[in-house]
Amino acid sequence: MAIAGFCSQCGENAYLDANWSCPRGHGWNAVSGWYDTDTGQQVTPPWLQQTAAPVAPAAPVTEPVPEPAPAPDPAVTLRRLIRDRLESLNLAITEADGVYSASRGDEYECTVAVDGTNGRILLWERLRAGRDPGVRDAVRALAGSNWAVRIALRRSDVAG
Ligand SMILES: [Zn+2]
Incomplete structure (x- = not known):
């Protein structure tokens, strides 16, 4: 899919390169408002999605099961x-x-x-x-x- 976004340096929307950067040499962080030019849907660079990924739920706390007391010798x-x-x-x-x-x-x-x-x-x-x-x-x-x-x-x- 083709990604476009608004480049703040150029002051206009531009088709972005494979690095999500402006083809005129402005880095991806100069760009915002990314969208899929095929669908018009907003997209987010994967590395930004990772930071926004939900925190994995904590492992459930399991109560230690006490060992049955051995029969007295x-x-x-x-x-x-x-x-x-x-x-x-x-x-x-x-x-x-x-x-x-x-x-x-x-x-x-x-x-x-x-x-x-x-x-x-x-x-x-x-x-x-x-x-x-x-x-x-x-x-x-x-x-x-x-x-x-x-x-x-x-x-x-x-x-x-
Ligand atoms: Zn630009």
């Missing part, structure tokens, strides 16, 4: 219960790789591990003096019927 739950129980027996507790060791001064010490894979609790303990704090009974009570309690002869059997 029964071994982890039991480990926590045992720890709380040891604490209530007034034992000093240390933990290493999920294995709890508890002690009462130099008189008593024990190590407990929950073996979730085999469904058992390994307990090693040594009483040197004073009263038995009752860890065995406490652990057996927590184990219920779901967990087997194994009394280990050596601490290394528990702590791995």
Whole structure:
């Protein structure tokens, strides 16, 4: 299509060249009122259309879907219960790789591990003096019927 426009330098309408410029050497920005000479419709240079292009709508904000909470690992739950129980027996507790060791001064010490894979609790303990704090009974009570309690002869059997 042929484009014409009003050149402000020439003071008249002119057929424009491929650069939308006046054929007498005046640049496109000297021209206004562009129109299609075939249809008479107003036209706008493409580079001006780009600046006027509507802003793309913002991406819709999607609420993050929370991951469903995983079912608690029964071994982890039991480990926590045992720890709380040891604490209530007034034992000093240390933990290493999920294995709890508890002690009462130099008189008593024990190590407990929950073996979730085999469904058992390994307990090693040594009483040197004073009263038995009752860890065995406490652990057996927590184990219920779901967990087997194994009394280990050596601490290394528990702590791995
Ligand atoms: Zn001109």
